[in-house]
Amino acid sequence: MPSKLFVSAQEVAERAGVSRSAVSRTFTPGASVSADTRRRVLEAAEALGYHVNHLARGLMRNESGIVCLIVSDVATPYRSALLRELTIQLQNAGKVAMFVNTDRSDGSVDRALQQAIRYRADASIILSGLPDKSITQLCLRSGQRLVLINRDDDQPGPLKINLDDYESGGRIATAFVRAGCKTLAFANSEAGTPSLMGRERGFIAAATKLGLEVVVERYGSTGYEAGRVLAQRMLTRAERPDGVFCATDLLACGFMDAARHQFGLSIPDQLCVAGFDDIEQASWSSFNLTTFAQPVMAIATQAVKWLASGGHEDEPEEAHSVRLKAELIWRGSIRKG
Amino acid sequence: MPSKLFVSAQEVAERAGVSRSAVSRTFTPGASVSADTRRRVLEAAEALGYHVNHLARGLMRNESGIVCLIVSDVATPYRSALLRELTIQLQNAGKVAMFVNTDRSDGSVDRALQQAIRYRADASIILSGLPDKSITQLCLRSGQRLVLINRDDDQPGPLKINLDDYESGGRIATAFVRAGCKTLAFANSEAGTPSLMGRERGFIAAATKLGLEVVVERYGSTGYEAGRVLAQRMLTRAERPDGVFCATDLLACGFMDAARHQFGLSIPDQLCVAGFDDIEQASWSSFNLTTFAQPVMAIATQAVKWLASGGHEDEPEEAHSVRLKAELIWRGSIRKG
DNA sequence: TTATGGATTGCACGCAAGTGCAACTCGATG
DNA sequence: CATCGAGTTGCACTTGCGTGCAATCCATAA
Missing domain, CATH: 3.40.50.2300 (Response regulator)
Incomplete structure (x- = not known):
């Protein structure tokens, strides 16, 4: 139960000595109001602190x-x-x-x-x-x-x-090959959304075309922790990947942190990593991550x-x-x- | 110009063979409606895809x-x-x-x-x-x-x-002293909001009480880049600080990255750092930052x-x-x- | 059978705005 | 002075909804 209510057009009209229609027209662009009436309405509105009720306006105009x-x-x-x-x-x-x-x-x-x-x-x-x-x-x-x-x-x-998720996946595969990577991997989450899967499929397709196989691992959400877990799974493999495309930057950050601090790997010397999204942290010098920018x-x-x-x-x-x-x-x- | 409009209570009423009031009451908890009427209204509403117009309801109830x-x-x-x-x-x-x-x-x-x-x-x-x-x-x-x-x-x-920004500043000063820090510093932004200034004042006051002076530097916003700049300014000083409280975690991240990668300092051996906010990145192993959690x-x-x-x-x-x-x-x- | 009462229902009004229509004002023209 | 027309203004209706009030219904008690 508010002590007082919002100011209505009626109150403004009374104070300005005009009809409520005049108030409405003053606040409706293109409506016909004389300069004098307009001024008096605006003065009264200012004094009372009137603001058009967009709820009501939306009701009338059928456009909220x-x-x-x-x-x-x-x-x-x-x-x-x-x-x-x-x-x-x-x-x-x-x-x-x-x-x-x-x-x-x-x-x-x-x-x-x-x-x-x-x-x-x-x-x-x-x-x-x-x-x-x-x-x-x-x-x-x-x-x-x-x-x-x-x-x-x-x-x-x-x-x-x-x-163009699919194509992006392809471009990164090429980059890994140019960098001399021999064992590629894709680190994905279990979310399985079309964007994530598109990157995965594009990466695999391009790598296959270039004559390389891709290890795929999926786990958890698209966040940092999942990236750490994925690193643990992938970097303990017999044939350790040396080029990993992470479906998101957060995954990449977790992956890189685990790779460096748990496995003592040097990036990019022993391990190449790429991400997707270009979140702010990707540009931090701790990560300095090559990635795709979401436009x-x-x-x-x-x-x-x-x-x-x-x-x-x-x-x-x-x-x-x-x-x-x-x-x-x-x-x-x-x-x- | 939408091809069709939203379903109104009137249409539901007609389909259910009742008055519009009945529809309104069906969707008003506590109102008096018979079970039979209620059922017919709900059926009609479901069939037509009716949803109460909260704009209009807000208008009536004076509570949006x-x-x-x-x-x-x-x-x-x-x-x-x-x-x-x-x-x-x-x-x-x-x-x-x-x-x-x-x-x-x-x-x-x-x-x-x-x-x-x-x-x-x-x-x-x-x-x-x-x-x-x-x-x-x-x-x-x-x-x-x-x-x-x-x-x-x-x-x-x-x-x-x-x-309790002021008190927090004090607690960190104590922690730095326990850690054996000799030269304290506070890295702040230029924003000068009461929260930031409270942390600064509390830190300085406590350090002074403990017999240590505090170098204060303020620069830019509360973000990562400002933290880097602050590190450059502070770590090139003749008397290099070995205990730095950063007004926010983002500042701390930038500070730490610059300290490690530009100045080759080891944290916490050569430099102790603390932040404020407990953002997700603070827990990442690249930072592993001691900080205050915003509740x-x-x-x-x-x-x-x-x-x-x-x-x-x-x-x-x-x-x-x-x-x-x-x-x-x-x-x-x-x-x- | 009639009276009583409680539950249900519909009518009509109000909320705060926009707008078509008709009435009005006012200056210019014939 | 009457007429015209452009520019304003107000009335009244509309939007979708909640709710007081009075009318209605139906079951129970007298």
Whole structure:
């Protein structure tokens, strides 16, 4: 029970000695108001601390200005960097970001989308998990736009933004071979998302073509600890790998730390490592990791541009899929060939 | 121009053969509806994909369920960890998080709060910057609750959550002395926020009491790069410090990397280092940093508890200030005394 | 059979905004 | 002076929902 309530347009109208319509028009760009009325309304609004109620405005216009971000693992460097860029660009586009954390059990993506519907979000951007097809349909039917980032789904309707994971895997294989690596390995998590698997398949395919086999090991999440475990498993093998592509930078950091501090290996002399994401820590001199940069800014730009343009449903389905290139950031964890 | 609109209660009512009131009551806990009516409404709602419009509900109830999070530097480990915990706990409390990024120019905190007012947020949680007193007043007058985290402001009204920064500084000074350090230093950023300055003052005061002087250097932001620069400045001094307290973990990481890789120093043998925040990287074996843990969970719990309880204005002002303890996490960057 | 009471239901109004339409003002023109 | 037209203004209705009030229903008691 708040002691006082928000200031309404009615109160402003009374203070300014005009009708409520005049207040509404003053805050509606393009509406017809005389300069004098406008000034008096603005004065009164300023004095009372009036701010248009976007809940009510959204009700009328059937457009809330809210964009829902559906995310898990927010505390992860890559995720938080993407989040940062998305929120900034959304704000610049005049939208507001609603945040739904899906760190809990599965199916929570569906519950997140229900939240988005309840608050009549103009759009939802999904960074984690995959919604059930029925919910996706409901969103689209309701006129809510959908963006899937690195989700690689085949449902028609949502905008899908993906990277060239497969090709990236290939480029790193080449780099390892140039560096003179003899035994390649791919360190992956058990998550099995399309992005991770794409890197794995591309790496294996290219290595095979170059005449090398690849040891693949999958364990746990995509974090630092999993990287350590993977290092322990891989570096105790009879035939120790000397070129390891880690599916994410966090895995790579864990892998490198274990390789150095537990196995006493020197990087890149005895072991070449590459990662993916280009998180901030990859550039730290303790890691100096050669990796692929997620085009975070481009991803956000594409998503927001599409939302702002109100991308129509009558576009061809091809227009609903964007493929961006991950730039190879060359640092010191791979020997120069 | 969406092709179709969201389903309204009216449509559900028609399909279920009842009045719109019945639909409304079905979704209002505690309202009077017969089991039969309820069932028919729920069936119709399910079939049509109906979800209560929270914008309209918020309009009626004068309680939107929205909590606005005002943040900068989201991509930073500590910030994103706090954010993660806040969103999870807010969701558990039935609230929705609105996200405003203030990475831009100053004064944007004020603009962020205006957003919060426009969307009639029930509360705002401020993690960065300080709002102007006039806006704070407007929020409170409007019945919006305010939480300041590590902001240390003296305005009455908002809930203020802070740590024992000063005492922590003191504890680390003692640890350095026990480790046999002779020349102490404090590596700070130029940000000059109360938290950072509190750690600095506490450290200096305790060291002085123990008979040691402290070299203080301030530079740049609270990030990794600033830590490197600070190391360069401090470690080239005639009297090289052998015990350095860094105001944040990121500073410490940069400091350690420069100390090892540029100056060839061994930690903790030749140099003891401590940080603050206990970011994930502090536990990585490359750093193994002794540091203070931000009680992220406790902070979020306090904030959400206060919001959920609807903390009344007639509470004594003391109840508006919470002081939490930062736990010392002992790792390997300080010699055992 | 009628009265009583509790549970259920619908009507109508209100929340805070946007907007079509008609009425109004005012200056310029005929 | 009457007419025209452009520019303002206010009325009234709309959005989707919650809720007080009065009417209704039905089962039980008198």
